[in-house]
Structure formats: C-alpha cells, structure tokens
Amino acid sequence: MFLPVFSIFTILISHTYYSSANSVFDFCVADFSHSGPGGYGCKDPTTVTVDNFVYSGLAIPNNNTTKVDNIIVDTNKLPGLNGMGVTMARAYFPVGTGDPVHTHRVSEAVVVNQGTLLIGFIDSNNTAYYKTLNAGEMMIIPHTFMHFIINVGSTPAIAYGAFGSEIPGKQSINNAFYGGNLPSDLVEKITLLDSPQVHNFKKRFGGTN
Structure with missing residues (x-):
C-alpha cells in the first residue's frame, strides 16, 4: 500500500x-x-x-459487494x-x-x-x-x-x-445523453440510434422527454 x-x-x-x-x-x-x-x-x-x-473518510472500509x-x-x-x-x-x-x-x-x-x-x-x-x-x-x-x-x-x-x-467535476457520457432533459428526437439524430433504443436508454438512466 x-x-x-x-x-x-x-x-x-x-x-x-x-x-x-x-x-x-x-x-x-x-x-x-x-x-x-x-x-x-x-x-x-x-x-x-x-x-x-x-480527512479520515478514506479509511472507512467498504461493505458493498455489488x-x-x-x-x-x-x-x-x-x-x-x-x-x-x-x-x-x-x-x-x-x-x-x-x-x-x-x-x-x-x-x-x-x-x-x-x-x-x-x-x-x-x-x-x-x-x-x-x-x-x-x-x-x-x-x-x-x-x-x-x-x-x-x-x-x-x-x-x-x-x-x-x-x-x-x-475536478465529472460528466458521465451515458447520463449526459440519456439521464437529462435532452429531447429524444434530438438524441436519435446525434447518436444515430432509433426511437426504441433511445427510449430504452432514457428509461434506464432516468431521462425525460
């Protein structure tokens, strides 16, 4: 260590x-x-x-196994x-x-x-x-x-x-496209995915529109 x-x-x-x-x-x-x-x-x-x-938090053991x-x-x-x-x-x-x-x-x-x-x-x-x-x-x-x-x-x-x-900030690529309020029809155009795929990802990542 x-x-x-x-x-x-x-x-x-x-x-x-x-x-x-x-x-x-x-x-x-x-x-x-x-x-x-x-x-x-x-x-x-x-x-x-x-x-x-x-700061002592880094010493706290992790109990989450999944x-x-x-x-x-x-x-x-x-x-x-x-x-x-x-x-x-x-x-x-x-x-x-x-x-x-x-x-x-x-x-x-x-x-x-x-x-x-x-x-x-x-x-x-x-x-x-x-x-x-x-x-x-x-x-x-x-x-x-x-x-x-x-x-x-x-x-x-x-x-x-x-x-x-x-x-430092952090931006998840998946959350940027599918976790926010970017309209689905626009996501389809900029990702080249079809409507069912976009809506499936938005459902998974909690996006709207």
Missing part, C-alpha cells in the same frame, strides 16, 4: 508547489459562507485548526484544499463492475492499490489507450478525455486517484 500512496502524494506535492508558487497566502481554508477566487472565501486564519487539513463505491475528497469535504488545485479519491470495484465512460475537466492520476483493473482513455483522434494494471501500478488520464475503469480480476479492487483541481 505504501507505493501507491507515496506516488499520489508525490504528484500532489509537485502540483501544489507549481500551482501555489506565486501565492501570497500560506493557505485559504474554505469559508463556505461566501465565495472567492479559490472557490470559496478564506476562513479567518486565527480560527484554523489542524482538522481543517485532515456496486462501485467512490469517495471524492474535494474542498467540500476537506476545507484545507480550497485554492490548492488538488483532489483525492478512492474507488472500490466489486468483481465484474466498473466506472463507465466519463470525463473530468482536469487530468487524473490513477493508482491501483488492490486487485486488477483495466484502465483506459480515448484521445481526440479516437485512439484508445488502455491496459490491465495490478497493485502498485498507475496511469495518467489527460484532462477532458473520455476514460473508463473496469475490474477484470477475480477479487474486489481498490484504486486511488489524484486530480489537478480541488473541484
């Missing part, structure tokens, strides 16, 4: 150094009562405690991340599950902590880059590219992720 955690913290420290090199403040712990250039305004430094920089479970540690969960340009995440993948095609607005580093995961992304030339990774191996996902993770092993898998933003 040491290698994945060490790799992620190396990335985080490097990214934080370059993104904060010109900062005039040591930190800007989030004050959720008003917004600011770092996402939120800065909490009064005299009221800041070490707990503003600590569904993927993601824990995203962004500014909303860890106020000390405000303005730091980083986010941490842990994803638990039961056997046979995966995280379908999605995107983030920033780049991501994925480190396999346990099990075997097939991880890949598709670039702007529609070239797919994917590989099966085991514990201690990692992959970089360039920003905005569609990517996916699948547990191809015989045991549950765990991966840790580091993002180049304290609020």
Whole structure:
C-alpha cells in the first residue's frame, strides 16, 4: 500500500508547489459562507485548526459487494484544499463492475492499490489507450478525455486517484445523453440510434422527454 500512496502524494506535492508558487497566502481554508477566487472565501486564519487539513473518510472500509463505491475528497469535504488545485479519491470495484465512460475537466492520476483493473482513455483522434494494471501500478488520464475503469480480476479492487483541481467535476457520457432533459428526437439524430433504443436508454438512466 505504501507505493501507491507515496506516488499520489508525490504528484500532489509537485502540483501544489507549481500551482501555489506565486501565492501570497500560506493557505485559504474554505469559508463556505461566501465565495472567492479559490472557490470559496478564506476562513479567518486565527480560527484554523489542524482538522481543517485532515480527512479520515478514506479509511472507512467498504461493505458493498455489488456496486462501485467512490469517495471524492474535494474542498467540500476537506476545507484545507480550497485554492490548492488538488483532489483525492478512492474507488472500490466489486468483481465484474466498473466506472463507465466519463470525463473530468482536469487530468487524473490513477493508482491501483488492490486487485486488477483495466484502465483506459480515448484521445481526440479516437485512439484508445488502455491496459490491465495490478497493485502498485498507475496511469495518467489527460484532462477532458473520455476514460473508463473496469475490474477484470477475480477479487474486489481498490484504486486511488489524484486530480489537478480541488473541484475536478465529472460528466458521465451515458447520463449526459440519456439521464437529462435532452429531447429524444434530438438524441436519435446525434447518436444515430432509433426511437426504441433511445427510449430504452432514457428509461434506464432516468431521462425525460
């Protein structure tokens, strides 16, 4: 477990150094009562405690054996991340599950902590880059590219992720087309699917129209 955690913290420290090199403040712990250039305004430094920089939720064991479970540690969960340009995440993948095609607005580093995961992304030339990774191996996902993770092993898998933003965002391709209010006739035109197929997907992902 040491290698994945060490790799992620190396990335985080490097990214934080370059993104904060010109900062005039040591930190800007989030004050959720008003917004600011770092996402939120800065909490009064005299009221800041070490707990503003600590999050223990990643240590909570996963008891779900059938569904993927993601824990995203962004500014909303860890106020000390405000303005730091980083986010941490842990994803638990039961056997046979995966995280379908999605995107983030920033780049991501994925480190396999346990099990075997097939991880890949598709670039702007529609070239797919994917590989099966085991514990201690990692992959970089360039920003905005569609990517996916699948547990191809015989045991549950765990991966840790580091993002180049304290609020990286996530957009599921399936939910974008079939989980919102995009009219079905328009979805048919832009996906080249017929009406029954579109309505079947919309029913599955909870879309309207």
